Amino acid sequence: DIVMTQTPLSLSVTPGQPASISCKSSQSLLHSDGKTYLYWYLQKTGQSPQLLIYEVSSRFSGVPDRFSGSGSGTDFTLKISRVEAGDVGVYYCMQGINGRTFGQGTKVEI
């Protein structure tokens, strides 16, 4: 089984300042097809999760360009260039190369 480890688990941010979340997988997420199956989601309080980033760095439709994803192999990062109040919630990374496994989540608060 692939284990996804996020750091930090909690993050207090100031509006307008950047934020960064790390996600490490226990195995490479690079598939033989050349794609890397790493995704990022945000779950706001009381809501279903919403897709932010797919295949490491592609923003989903409607996601502001303040959000960016990077990384390769087993190490990945989600960055928010300028945090806004509406960005609070729990961020999850997830691997999709072998079944699906979520990280523990990173709670972002202002």
Added chain:
Amino acid sequence: QVQLQESGPGLVKPSETLSLTCAVSTGSISPYYWSWIRQPPGKELEWIGYISYTGNPTYNPSLKSRVTISVDTSTNRFSLKLTSVTAADTAVYFCARDWTGTTVFDYWGQGTLVTVSS
């Protein structure tokens, strides 16, 4: 915009079977994959399994012995059965559109709380 809606009992007795259905509207079951995900109160997300529109399932190894996911393309629904439930299965259960060729979990249901209790 694809819409998903979970339905089923909110209370299940220990040792019994949890059964949920997800109705997909404003879109077709084909040619996508569809998943069930759960979240115990205050805890992280756990993927339960997915099924292809052709009816081929893949399950989380930790739940595989107790899970069955099925799909009915004629009614645009897919279903979850989890047997021999215990209090540890108490969670909000979400259905979501899985693999589209690029994205995974781009559309989610609102989630339904299932409590296991006598």
